[in-house]
Amino acid sequence: MAVIFYARVSTAEQTIEHQRQQAEAAGFKIDRIVADHGVSGITTSLADRPEGRRLFDILRSGDTLVVRWVDRLGRNYADVCDTIRQFMRQGVVIRTVINGLTFDGATRDPMQQAVRDALIAFMAATAQANAEAMKEAQRGGIALARSTEGEIKYRGRKPSFSKEQFSIACDMLDLSAGIGEIVSATGLSRQTIYRIRDDRAAAAGALMRWQG
Structure with missing residues (x-):
């Protein structure tokens, strides 16, 4: 095995x-x-x-x-x-x-099968919801970039987290994981996790602006 x-x-x-x-x-x-x-x-x-x-x-x-x-x-x-x-x-x-x-x-x-299948469905739905939220933030970032084309673009402070760390944090937040657990899994500070938790769209937008 x-x-x-x-x-x-x-x-x-x-x-x-x-x-x-x-x-x-x-x-x-x-x-x-x-x-x-x-x-x-x-x-x-x-x-x-x-x-x-x-x-x-x-x-x-x-x-x-x-x-x-x-x-x-x-x-x-x-x-x-x-x-x-x-x-x-x-x-x-x-x-x-x-x-x-x-x-x-x-x-x-x-x-027990019903509970197991419900958990599978919940986790799968969460994975798709997180992906759709990221896509929405990316569309917003693209729209902003186009609206300011030709101007000096203000991107704000560079995020202290990567796309992978952001994804892990979002997944764990959706599963009600503790802040300490998320810190251990991602290597991010507690303050960064709180910022992602409190305004996920803004965090995703910041990633998009700096990756662009």
Whole structure:
């Protein structure tokens, strides 16, 4: 029975190594890493990614699939739900680094199944909602840039967090994680986490302005 870690990065500033280190720090003993680089979780389903599709052939009953969070599998509600359920039907256990959640098809109790499926649906919906919020902030940043084209652009203070750190913080905030937990997972200060929590749109807009 193998422990396979799947990682996905969509931008140059994100790294597979960082995700692997997080998993190992959380106590996972990884036998194999499968990773996709520069692939969007919004527009490309897991089965359509160069490396992601290999998981469906590699994973066997009794294996464990580890991901940083469900958004690494995708940011589309239906696709993430279908993917997790397909792996569970194959006898694969899915575990997340953030929050240490476990999904498997072992239980036959209908109430436990209902709770498990509801949690999967909630996490998948959160992944898509976060992606849509980021896209909205990006559209706002693009509109602002166009409206001030030809002028001296004031971008404000450069964010002290990367897109990956912002994504992790948002995911954990949506799961009601404590500020201390988020600090440990992201390496950001408490003050930065509070700023992201209190005005997520502004934080996303600042990232967009500086990346542009």
